[in-house]
Amino acid sequence: MAAENVEILTTAPATEPAGHSCGCGGHDDAADPVLDVRAIPHAIRHATVFGAFEAIAPGKSLILVAPHLPRPLLAQLAERATIETEVLVDGPEAWQVRITRVA
Numbered sequence: 001m002a003a004e005n006v007e008i009l010t011t012a013p014a015t016e017p018a019g020h021s022c023g024c025g026g027h028d029d030a031a032d033p034v035l036d037v038r039a040i041p042h043a044i045r046h047a048t049v050f051g052a053f054e055a056i057a058p059g060k061s062l063i064l065v066a067p068h069l070p071r072p073l074l075a076q077l078a079e080r081a082t083i084e085t086e087v088l089v090d091g092p093e094a095w096q097v098r099i100t101r102v103a
Contacts, residue, residue: 032098036065046073053077059103063088069095 035052037045049064056062064070069087074097077083082102089096 032061032063034063034065036094038065038067038094046076049073049077050080053080053099053101056099056101058101061098061100064097064099066095066097070097074099 033052033056035049037049040048049070052062066073069091074083074085077099084100084102086098086100087095088098
């Protein structure tokens, strides 16, 4: 396998939108991010959601897709921050819940 040259930048690329400084080259301002946890092993599912939720700014939302209505998980998130929830799809194959971090 050939080695790849990696360029390490000291500042974000010029193509970054204003206010976006992680260096990834993109942003998700247009829509709520969707996290489908159905394929994530149950042992790490809640930790994955906690990590994604921590990345959501106050006033923004995350859409969670789960194999059941995640009541215990929603209660755990509510212990971490004030949230609002809206069930967008109520099963039976998958549940979609918009979780908003209240500003």
